[in-house]
Amino acid sequence: MAHTPGPWKSDGDYIIAGGTVIGWTKLNENDDHILAVSAPDLLEALKALDGIERGMQGWHEDAKANAWARARAAIAKATGGSP
Numbered sequence: 456m457a458h459t460p461g462p463w464k465s466d467g468d469y470i471i472a473g474g475t476v477i478g479w480t481k482l483n484e485n486d487d488h489i490l491a492v493s494a495p496d497l498l499e500a501l502k503a504l505d506g507i508e509r510g511m512q513g514w515h516e517d518a519k520a521n522a523w524a525r526a527r528a529a530i531a532k533a534t535g536g537s538p
Contacts, residue, residue: 461495493533500526 459472465488470478480491503522530536 463492465492490533496529500529
């Protein structure tokens with residue numbers, strides 16, 4: 456499955472990637488748009504953590520710390536908080 460790579464942005468009505476509208480939605484709350492545009496970051500963070508867990512990226516502290524930092528940043532972006 457291929458998806459449009461991030462980063463994604465929202466203007467409230469449209470989801471935009473690289474200056475191109477990739478989706479239109481009438482989500483009820485701005486928070487829904489924030490979550491939608493965070494999807495690429497969340498996916499990449501989960502892939503990094505999964506790769507470490509499966510031993511595909513080597514289990515060393517730098518890779519682990521980096522993967523968790525990416526996950527925290529993606530969660531913060533999705534929730535409007537700070538990492």
